[in-house]
Structure formats: structure tokens, C-alpha cells
Amino acid sequence: KKGVGFIYPWALRPKLSQRTDDFDVYDYGEDKEEWTEDDVYEYFGTTVSESWVSRHDPKWNTDWQPVTFARTNSHNLDVTAGDIFGDTPFTDSNDPYPLLAHSSYSDTWPVKITETGTDPFWPGWWAEDYIDSLPGCSGSRKDSDCWQEIPGRHISDNDVYMEFDDRWAHQGNIVDTNDEYEQTGYPMGLRVMAEAHSYGVSFAEDILFVTVRVRNESGDWCAFERHSSGSEVPVNDDEGNQLCGSAMVMPDGTVLNRGKGFNYEKVYLGFYMDADVVTLDTYGNNFHSNDDDFMEYYWERFYTHNDSMLISMAMVYDFDGNSAGATDIGIVAAQLLDTPLATQPVDLDDDGFDDIYPGEPLKMTDWHWFDWYNRPGVVTRESNTGCHAGSPGCPQAINREEIQYKLMAGDTTNLSEKERSWYFHTDNPDLDMDIDLN
Structure with missing residues (x-):
């Protein structure tokens, strides 16, 4: 349905050389410089950064992992879950785990060094007010030009902030005895900033709201948001300067495409x-x-x-x-x-x-339903017993990345009979005619 065409440049990557206990090593050629002409390149294909396939405990090999310095930029390591929530039914006072920053518990906020010592700071974003007198405001509440952030005012009764990125996405790939990937997931250099919101009012108390912002840090970057007109609106720091940074550093110390990164297309x-x-x-x-x-x-x-x-x-x-x-x-x-x-x-x-x-x-x-025992990544249909894909030592589908992407993109090209019957359906499931697949 989506067709076949030329490969995208980010799918052609240096080949795996070996897996070590710390990170994967790639074949950067005789000059040992990453992403140069003498690298040994290999086509990796599509990739999906996710954290649901792994069944390891703890899940050390998921694609999404905390960002560098998360423990000081979005946590306060001096406060534990037991300290804050030890008197609730969900844990006890001996729970040693640190907490993400909670807006209603300033003790969980990270701290920054100031001229007078250290001060806690809120790492997330603030609530916005609708102000129809703002420059460019059209008078519609759907117009982003009509909203202004109000520092110091939180969005909900309790906001929880976190950040993670996909630089460790290679960890989910199984490596065979020839030091080759069986699956070919790879990092795209994406950082996710997420803030969960919960309200105590009766009409919203059973709803969990989550705001998610995704930034492409595959190369040196300057942050912006896309206006409804298509123009780029700079994202500024507290001093009014556009927020910029260097390319995300991979686990082996390199940067993607020598720091130039990629301008991704067909992202879902x-x-x-x-x-x-x-x-x-x-x-x-x-x-x-x-x-x-x-x-x-x-x-x-x-x-x-x-x-x-x-x-x-x-x-x-x-x-x-x-x-x-x-x-x-x-x-x-x-x-x-x-x-x-x-x-x-x-x-x-x-x-x-x-x-x-x-x-x-x-x-x-796009939306797809499937039986958990047929979920994307399994080799054959599973059951309550036996090996489950994602568990230690259990096989996974070689095209795990591709089939997950196909579900999100609604791509029905080159499906196997099992994939077609497991994941792609029509509004008449009794017939599921090929021409109506979506």
C-alpha cells in the first residue's frame, strides 16, 4: 500500500563489529573514524524505538532509557519513594527508589547551584493562560499565538516530569555467534520530554493526561515548534535565547553522521x-x-x-x-x-x-488490534506456557522493527500470511478483503 522506493540515508549504517559488556562496537574502517567513507556500511532498514518488547527484569535492554544526567536534572536523589509515599497503600517507608520530579512535592525537584547556595527548580514546563490580546492572536483558543506560559503555575494538581532518549536502542537486538544482529533496531537520536498531569476534580479524576514533546538531537540542534502556518517558532530558555545543543553522544562515544544528524521523514x-x-x-x-x-x-x-x-x-x-x-x-x-x-x-x-x-x-x-500471543516480534503464535519473545534466551522475529513500523504506518506491502491475519483488518472482519486492508 505504501510502495517500495530508495533507502533513506539514516538506514545505511556502520556494521556491527562486536558486542561488549558496555556497548556495541561498529566497523569504522581503517581510519577508525565514525561515519566516514571507509566504514563498512550495512543496510539496517526501518527502526522503531520502544520499551514494550523486552520481558527482562529489570528491563535494562529497552530502547528508551533515561537521558544523560537524568539523576540530577529530573530527580532529587536525597528523597526516596518511601519518604514521600511511605504511608500510602502503594509502598512503604523503606522504599529506597528515587522519585521523578512531582510538582506538588518540591522535595522531589532537582537542585541547581546559585550565588546563595542551592535552590530546587521545576524541570518541566508551566501552565499557559489564554490571552486574546497577544500579538498574532486570532481570537481562537486553538491558536497557539493566544497562549502564554505563566512561570510558577503548574498545569494540574500534580504534574510528574521525565526525560528519556533512544541512544541505547541497539541493546534490544539479539547478536548471533557471528557477531551479527538478528534484529536491526538503531538509535535515531530522539529525546522525549514528558509530563503527566492528574486532576482531583470529579469529571477528570479518572483521566491521566500526558504531554509529550519529542526533539531530534541526532545532530547539532536548535529547538523550535511548528506553527499552524508551517513556520518555525524558536523555543527559548529562561533568558530569552533560543535553546540549542550538540548532537546526542552515542554509547560508544560517537555522534550520528559526524554530528550532522538526519532530517527524518515518514516518522510515526x-x-x-x-x-x-x-x-x-x-x-x-x-x-x-x-x-x-x-x-x-x-x-x-x-x-x-x-x-x-x-x-x-x-x-x-x-x-x-x-x-x-x-x-x-x-x-x-x-x-x-x-x-x-x-x-x-x-x-x-x-x-x-x-x-x-x-x-x-x-x-x-492509524489503529490496529492484535492478540498478545501474536504480538509484533513473535516468531510463531505463543501460549501461556513456553518461551515468550522478549524473555531472556527466547527468539524474536528477524523483522521485528519492520512489522512494528508497518503497523504504525498502515503499510500493507509484502506481508506474510500470518502478519496479514494477525495485524491488518477491515471494517468487515468476516471477509477482510485485501483491497480494504488498512
Whole structure:
């Protein structure tokens, strides 16, 4: 469906030489300089940075790992989970783990050195106010020019901030006895800054909001956001200067493409959700009936206050409303509220009519359901017993990266029969005609 074409430059990379206990070593040729003409290059193909395949405990080999200096830039190592939450049902006072920065607990904030000593600082971002008198404001609450950050005011009753990047993405690849990768995941040099928000008001107390910002640090960079007009809006630091930095340093001490990085294309952001509906009641009794968990995608455009709104939502619920005797069961759902904007018309269902127009948020453009035992990365269908892909010593699909990318991109080219039946369906699953696959 997506077609076949030339390779992208970031998919042609120096070949693995050997895996050490600390990092993977690549063949940088006779000059031993990375990303030069005499390197031994190999085509790696597509890659997906994720943290859900690994079943190691602890998960040391996931693609996403804390950023460098995270323990001082987003934590306070002098405070533990036991200190803050030791009197709750979720842990005890002896819990030694450090906490991410919580807005309502300033003891968890990292500290910075000042002229008078050290001061805690909030590493995340602040709430924004709608101000219709701002320069460039069109008077619409959807216009980013109408919002201004208010330092010192948090977004929700409790915000939690974290950062991670994909520089360790090679760790998830299995290396065979010939020092060759069986899977070919690789770092793209992406940094993710995420802030979770929770509210105590009744209409939002069961909703977890997460703001995610992704920055390409594969080369030397200066941060910006994309305006609805397509122009770049600089992201400034506290002193009003554009936020800039050097290329992300890989585990072997090198930088991608000699610090020039890559201007990535065809990038998709996705997430995996697995909800057991329903699992337990208030008293801990198990009511789960796995066979009738039902997944559904809901998309709608509606108009309110003379404004067009888009909803794209993935839902998981019990199909017949009765899970091993439990009734009055809720729905677990996820939707994207604020996303990158469309740069061209998008026809989601291939009916010949555009569903999303340039300048509108893309929201959730693709959705797939699958049985966990058939999840992307398995070699064959699994069961409750035996080896599970991602567990130590268990095999994984050689095309693990490719099939995950195909799910997010809606790419139906060159699918095996199993992949087609496991991951790609139509609005009529009894037939699943090839021409209607999405």
C-alpha cells in the first residue's frame, strides 16, 4: 500500500563489529573514524524505538532509557519513594527508589547551584493562560499565538516530569555467534520530554493526561515548534535565547553522521495499550474473562461553538458487559488531544473524501488490534506456557522493527500470511478483503 522506493540515508549504517559488556562496537574502517567513507556500511532498514518488547527484569535492554544526567536534572536523589509515599497503600517507608520530579512535592525537584547556595527548580514546563490580546492572536483558543506560559503555575494538581532518549536502542537486538544482529533496531537520536498531569476534580479524576514533546538531537540542534502556518517558532530558555545543543553522544562515544544528524521523514509516533476489562473488584476478587475483551476505534468530526473538532479514540471494553459475573463495567480508552498538524489532506478510510485538512491536528491516524500471543516480534503464535519473545534466551522475529513500523504506518506491502491475519483488518472482519486492508 505504501510502495517500495530508495533507502533513506539514516538506514545505511556502520556494521556491527562486536558486542561488549558496555556497548556495541561498529566497523569504522581503517581510519577508525565514525561515519566516514571507509566504514563498512550495512543496510539496517526501518527502526522503531520502544520499551514494550523486552520481558527482562529489570528491563535494562529497552530502547528508551533515561537521558544523560537524568539523576540530577529530573530527580532529587536525597528523597526516596518511601519518604514521600511511605504511608500510602502503594509502598512503604523503606522504599529506597528515587522519585521523578512531582510538582506538588518540591522535595522531589532537582537542585541547581546559585550565588546563595542551592535552590530546587521545576524541570518541566508551566501552565499557559489564554490571552486574546497577544500579538498574532486570532481570537481562537486553538491558536497557539493566544497562549502564554505563566512561570510558577503548574498545569494540574500534580504534574510528574521525565526525560528519556533512544541512544541505547541497539541493546534490544539479539547478536548471533557471528557477531551479527538478528534484529536491526538503531538509535535515531530522539529525546522525549514528558509530563503527566492528574486532576482531583470529579469529571477528570479518572483521566491521566500526558504531554509529550519529542526533539531530534541526532545532530547539532536548535529547538523550535511548528506553527499552524508551517513556520518555525524558536523555543527559548529562561533568558530569552533560543535553546540549542550538540548532537546526542552515542554509547560508544560517537555522534550520528559526524554530528550532522538526519532530517527524518515518514516518522510515526505510536503507543501500545493493553487493558484487561475487567480484572479485579474493589476487594481484590478476580473477574477477568479474557476471551470477550473487545477493541474498537472511534472517529468523529463535530461542530461546537462554530468550531470544528476531531475525536479519534481507541477503546477496550467487555463485549457483552458481563465479565465472570461482574457487570456495570467501564470503558478504558485513549485519545490524542494535541498532535502535529497535517501538511496535506488526509483520507483516513480511502473513500475518496478528505477527513483531515492542512493545518488541523492529525490526531490518531492509524489503529490496529492484535492478540498478545501474536504480538509484533513473535516468531510463531505463543501460549501461556513456553518461551515468550522478549524473555531472556527466547527468539524474536528477524523483522521485528519492520512489522512494528508497518503497523504504525498502515503499510500493507509484502506481508506474510500470518502478519496479514494477525495485524491488518477491515471494517468487515468476516471477509477482510485485501483491497480494504488498512
